[in-house]
Amino acid sequence: MTTSTAAVLGLVAMAVVSLGAGLFARRWARTTSDFMVAARAVPPRVNAAAISGEYLSAASFLGIAGLVMQFGYDVLWYPVCYAGGYLLLLLFIAGPLRRFGAYTIPDFAEGRFDSPRFRRLAVALVLVIGFFYALPQMKAAGLTVETASGLPYGVGIGIVAVVVVAGVVGGGMRGITFVQSLQFAVKLFAISVPAFLLLIHFSGTGVPFARGAGGLARLTTTTNFQVTRGELWQIPAATKVHVSRPADLRWQRQAPTASSGAPAAGFEGGTGPKGRVNASRANRLHLEGVGLVPKGTITWESSDLVTVARGQPAPFGSQTPASTTSAWMGPFGPLAGGTGHPLLFTYSLIMAILLGTIGLPHILVRFYTNPDAKASRRTALLVLVLLGAFYVWPPIFGALGRSYDPSLYGSNLTDAVVLILPSQLGAGWLGQTLSAIVAAGAFAAFTSTLSGLLVSLGGALGHDVYGRWLRPASGPTARRRAFQLSALGAGLAAGALGLLVERFDISVLVGWAFAIAASSFFPLLVLGIWWRRLTTLGASVGVALGGGIATCSIITTMVATVSTPLAAFLAHHSNLAVVLAQPAIVTVPIAFGCMVGISLLRPSPSAGVSAKMVQLHAPELLGLRREYIPD
């Protein structure tokens, strides 16, 4: 592990700036409205930067590069659909939702359908999606602090939880708006400049897509791996390894099932087991000094320091299916190709991310901070520009990582490629400075998204659970106290849960939050805004079924990674496994079908629906505006 003073300095600087700016902004945040929606007094450019800052989470800053390094081309759908989802938000939601004056999804649910009961359902789903989205941010926090300073994973989570909770509890929405716009600038700088300099640095040694010798990722430096007992390695081609003391290991010829549920794909053909090993079902190997390990999968039976020389094929750890460069580079590579139904998987992934953006609870809040629908649309367009400028870069990091530091595959550290790759520029000032910059960028990424999520979660708990159900008679001060306490509680809970998800990929976790949002809130918002015949019953059943089935199938997939019988069952039913791991392609139509079907079968014409449509769609210049939120 690289322990870099510069990276630690980058982290500390960003933590101090975030805390300081948040606390400084505290003196503006006086009323509940300031706290929740920044009193609509935020200039559009600052607002657009804040939206982008909040949207570009750890999944964007670290996760995409890590996944591109692991899986190649198929991962490009993530950044493109993250940005594309924002276009859909602009097209269908931005203007009307601002006019309606609903600033959270529960507000919209209640305001559009006059149903407090429906509001509760929406609050429950906000909590589910919010926590699912907070987990990968926490993982990123632990990973970043671990990579930069060598402190344990849990300590990083603790530090970040404290910084974020302090910012949210202290400054509220108004405070974090300014912090988040600042954090966007840090993130864009921290991803683009190092990627650009790395491109220049490596341009002398060939483009990252060069067909490597034999189509394998080969180590660029002699690398020491600390392996632990039970650790699994995939060997894509016969590899010479050096063990520090005699080691026993089990060897299997066939490709294993990776943690993501995708069987390894793209093993290079033709370089079968060599030397002294027979290709029976499972073999034992004994290594002393230098030994040749044949292509296949090995499990270390003792902890050891293993050295693999420069130029040898990079071993792959359990988290990444071993792949050849050509499989990695083309469509339907190890990510989609490994599922057995690449086209189905790809379309389901596109659907989840594209449609899920609209249903993310912390994204919609931002539209209310615009003065009117026109400003809301223009802000969203500006956000698209900023997102586009950012999302070009993370895949470049991933592609550079495969060519220039494939040792990360063996140590299961691909998620940290953005943090580690700058050290390839050497121990001089440039490498040190870039390490500090990317560490600061990563810190900005997860703190800004976590802040937004905590405002949403705190709002749902403090405003709804406390302010409406537990103590409906409570005053603004009590509610504000409840918001702060809820944000604190949510931060601690997310931190505790974050300790459990170390084994999952950041972007895969985020993909799940998107899938749940796409199957519940997306149809609710689109139909609720544009289809006047949608009934409360139809909307409730659609949200409950779509969101419920998506949540259950994702939990099943998570359980399958620790339960062998379930994993074996899913391995035999690959159709089911694909759908469970990426449920949007089934659950989005279910949600839409329920909403439309039930609304048509049991129509209940509401007298107020025309007035609601006027609120949603009539231009503000007509002067018909009635704010749903009176504050």
Added chain:
Amino acid sequence: MSQQPPGALEGEAEVPPSTGLLEFEEQTEVGELYLRALMRRQWRLSLGVALTFTAFLLVQPLLAWWWPEWGVLRVVGIPVAWLVLGIGSYPLLIWLGSIYVRRAEEVDDEFTDLLR
């Protein structure tokens, strides 16, 4: 109604109601027709732009499925499939977004002029 003061943007009471606006506010059948026409225009605009971008996305997996060469094609050493999806998508998004914003504002303005 063109002499309406700018301050009227925020307050409801200051807007002198015209016939169209009155129909609209009192939700008569005529007002209802106006609203439906506005919603239909905005919906078609949004849907058209959304389908354009979705088609751009959805065609690419099909292309790779039927024509595997798509994944191998290179320009100056960089795979074309990466360039189209990983870089080309963003200018397209921004271009579509700006077309939409301009047209949506036009539709809103025309509607406002019609009623006032």
